């Protein structure tokens with residue numbers, strides 16, 4: 001097969017048999033693995049590469065012939081009537097949902113040495129992203145079956161984590177060391193993506209490792225692998241038998257994500273969407289893809305993400321002379337894809353069976369010069385999970401849900417230097433902004449619920465000017481939806497800018513509570529706590545700036561550019577089940 005596919009060069013330097021035989025066997029073991037992992041095998045992979053490399057050399061745009069227009073979707077505003085209604089529907093759907101976290105990326109842009117899901121989502125509680133995600137899923141699981149006693153013992157929402165060679169062992173270790181953060185071990189399945197073979201030239205000749213002629217060079221294939229792996233794993237039919245109807249895909253470092261999930265699930269269910277992409281208003285040229293309706297000259301249409309580097313040229317090529325620009329609203333008319341997808345299981349299984357789990361790919365060779373004859377370094381095919389709808393037929397019901405960015409999206413992707421260079425007004429997507437966005441969202445949500453939350457102070461960390469709101473953090477079970485959270489806030493409550501408020505427990509009610517300092521309330525699962533007329537006045541926890549080059553601090557602290565100094569706090573810790581009505585002695 002290799003010879004037929006023009007790969008003779010692989011064997012050009014091979015010595016006679018009897019020499020390096022073990023290495024030669026290992027070479028073929030690698031070929032077998034590469035063959036088994038790709039839908040259609042290595043032969044299909046090489047053929048796909050030949051076609052895509054030819055297109056790339058000829059400068060053919062993958063969207064040539066398509067006209068982009070702004071698609072219709074659901075636009076939700078936090079706290080409004082339809083948002084609340086969708087949340088209610090969505091929570092009921094949660095137990096019929098499988099969650100899939102793509103966490104195979106090394107995070108080169110962030111420049112962090114560990115795995116990104118082990119980073120703290122915020123440094124007030126130090127809860128890491130994976131902990132936050134699992135707690136959020138467990139909170140949804142519980143809320144979803146509330147009042148349904150029969151389901152209580154059987155409902156276990158599945159979580160799949162796609163890992164890669166770079167992240168697998170550390171992800172496994174993080175889960176085991178933390179007892180799966182409260183999930184049952186069988187609830188969590190790790191699927192490891194493998195790398196794909198690299199090519200050295202336009203003829204799709206496989207590239208050998210420069211230091212070993214018996215090893216084919218490999219590189220990551222991209223997050224689109226998640227669909228292939230799910231198809232190959234056999235999990236989809238197991239889920240179907242268990243009554244799962246939705247598969248929800250999400251990325252590794254978005255601390256806001258679960259605030260948007262109940263409503264987005266509600267939209268999927270209400271509109272019976274085959275695919276629902278979660279989106280946020282997008283600033284023109286912001287480094288996130290734009291969701292477009294693409295209509296081909298031949299009449300075919302699709303609603304699809306167009307990556308930010310392709311959107312501008314596509315618009316210019318189709319009569320929009322200024323390319324990717326903001327409209328009168330101050331945002332691009334194309335909603336920003338945040339790569340959180342909800343896919344309906346039944347049609348998903350049918351589609352993957354039809355495509356053998358394959359996802360549309362692309363190639364991005366870096367050429368040595370304009371003649372495009374040689375590559376600077378080897379290249380490979382890549383794929384993205386949001387490209388799943390590209391093979392769907394015209395009858396597929398593909399939609400999207402736009403929510404406020406402050407509520408739904410603030411990932412941690414960029415290192416401090418790059419983040420500091422992001423133009424003012426565009427989000428820096430750094431560890432600094434990711435954490436501050438959580439405090440801001442929680443402050444705005446409490447404000448919406450009637451709490452007097454003092455506004456932010458502007459401060460600069462790692463060269464990025466950010467709003468510093470009161471550090472308000474709650475565990476996911478306290479605020480699964482806005483309505484449940486609101487019902488736990490009574491009387492006149494207030495939180496000053498210098499304050500920290502941590503609520504860790506499901507049933508914590510604040511009735512006339514004023515915080516000017518730090519208050520930490522935690523309660524075990526079956527404890528109901530009500531704080532009446534409570535005043536907190538202490539020096540609290542303060543944020544201290546840290547230079548990201550100061551190696552006296554751990555890498556994670558340097559990434560954020562600040563640390564929290566705990567000066568004083570009031571702690572209420574309820575460790576037994578029961579009803580606790582607490583009134584402050586004045």
Ligand code: UGB
Nearest residue numbers: 102103104105220221222223251252288289337338339384
């Ligand atoms: N990932 C994997 O699991 N495996 C891989 O091989 C690669 C990545 P990036 P990207 O949210 O702002 C996406 O690198 O791909 C995981 C969308 O394409 O953080 O540059 C990885 O661990 C873009 O449209 O993002 O851009 C992480 O969880 C926009 O939505 C996830 O895949 C952009 O994200 C994303 O990987 C965004």
